[in-house]
Amino acid sequence: MTSFRLAAVLALLIAGLAIAATPGVASASTAPGHTIASAGTLAVPDSASGGGGPIDFWKVPLSGGDDVQFSVPAVSGNGYTFALFAPGTTDTSFPTAKPFTEVSPNDSANAVFDLMAPYTGTFILAVCQATYSCPSVENGGGENPMSPYTFTTTFFHGVSSKVAAAETKASATIAGTRSMGVGHFESGGANGVDFWKVPLSGGDDVQFSVPAVTGNGYTFALFAPGTTDTSFPSATAIVSASPNDSANAVFTLIAPHTGTFILAVCQATYSCPSVENGGGQNPMSPYTFTTKQVGGFETRTALKLAAASVKYGHEKGFRFTASVSAIFGGSVTGKVVISDGKKTLCTAKVVHGKGFCALSSNTKLPAGKYTITGAYTGNRDASKSGGYALKVTS
Numbered sequence: 001m002t003s004f005r006l007a008a009v010l011a012l013l014i015a016g017l018a019i020a021a022t023p024g025v026a027s028a029s030t031a032p033g034h035t036i037a038s039a040g041t042l043a044v045p046d047s048a049s050g051g052g053g054p055i056d057f058w059k060v061p062l063s064g065g066d067d068v069q070f071s072v073p074a075v076s077g078n079g080y081t082f083a084l085f086a087p088g089t090t091d092t093s094f095p096t097a098k099p100f101t102e103v104s105p106n107d108s109a110n111a112v113f114d115l116m117a118p119y120t121g122t123f124i125l126a127v128c129q130a131t132y133s134c135p136s137v138e139n140g141g142g143e144n145p146m147s148p149y150t151f152t153t154t155f156f157h158g159v160s161s162k163v164a165a166a167e168t169k170a171s172a173t174i175a176g177t178r179s180m181g182v183g184h185f186e187s188g189g190a191n192g193v194d195f196w197k198v199p200l201s202g203g204d205d206v207q208f209s210v211p212a213v214t215g216n217g218y219t220f221a222l223f224a225p226g227t228t229d230t231s232f233p234s235a236t237a238i239v240s241a242s243p244n245d246s247a248n249a250v251f252t253l254i255a256p257h258t259g260t261f262i263l264a265v266c267q268a269t270y271s272c273p274s275v276e277n278g279g280g281q282n283p284m285s286p287y288t289f290t291t292k293q294v295g296g297f298e299t300r301t302a303l304k305l306a307a308a309s310v311k312y313g314h315e316k317g318f319r320f321t322a323s324v325s326a327i328f329g330g331s332v333t334g335k336v337v338i339s340d341g342k343k344t345l346c347t348a349k350v351v352h353g354k355g356f357c358a359l360s361s362n363t364k365l366p367a368g369k370y371t372i373t374g375a376y377t378g379n380r381d382a383s384k385s386g387g388y389a390l391k392v393t394s
Helices: 161-165
Strands: 011-014 017-020 046-050 055-062 067-072 081-085 101-103 111-116 121-128 149-157 185-188 193-200 205-210 219-223 239-241 249-254 259-266 287-295 299-305 309-311 319-326 334-339 344-350 354-358 368-376 388-393
Touching (some): 081 111, 101 111, 219 249, 239 249, 249 287, 299 334, 299 388, 319 334, 319 344, 334 354, 344 368
Parallel strands (some): 309 388
Antiparallel strands (some): 011 017, 055 121, 067 111, 067 149, 081 101, 081 121, 185 287, 193 259, 205 249, 205 287, 219 239, 219 259, 299 319, 334 344, 334 368, 344 354, 368 388
């Protein structure tokens, strides 16, 4: 096994915190394996060396969106390739596996490059002395044994465990999709097409912010509710955008009606269904984006009670005050239905966002504790107030 040492100091600046490695012999767990089964674990930041075999393998635990920067000193000989393969890649599947991201640095000069994780998992880093692909070495390509080499890793951009935990992993099929929460950071890649479910109301305007990426252009597209894996290859997107990959991009996609839409993202500048027919890049290079709702008909409802308690037999005239505000602008009119969870107590007419109602003379509430809510139904989706406690005394 090739021995190696940590660099004297490795510094990583994350949120103002500098983390440095101290001099000494690196852990044996960081050593590469010449098989995936024997691969050690590569940390970030870390330093490592390899060579002497056909391919070096490391296991690399990463969060979705982590962007790891590799620094490789100049070496002589045939070119090296650094490639990330999906979690679950084995020695058996490796000869036919495709990396979702790889770089072949210039060996005659010091090289610095990034490899990004498309989702959270433990990835397989393969390094080989071949300028094409590491699986080709299994079939007689490249140099075996490799010449010795060294490299260091640090985060070009790291994703916190809290942010990563809120991500929704994309699915390679519509059947396997999960609902994506608008307002979250997301990462994707390593599939032919990434799919998410996105529940939206008619008129919802979702803004996408996509950092600049390299490679072929990406397309973000909304497909109609009910789109399936069977119908997708011939489906037409309701709305789509192809951002400029050389610069940060901000664009919006609007839902034409209420439903659970299918968001498809692909590395193709035409249409995502074309990837199913051999177009675009498969697997995709990793990418990240964030979403924010910037328009729609959503409202926020609040309720206020005249008092926290009322005496049985004196319910008449007990007053509820409702207020409704439009989250994304617009005039609010309509009705707020006041209920105790079982039956309607009264209905407030809302004008310019304000309304009130009182219990009628024939309303009787048995002694006890109630949770009162107000539901506004004046626009496309109902919004409810928080629950307010009302105690009826005998």
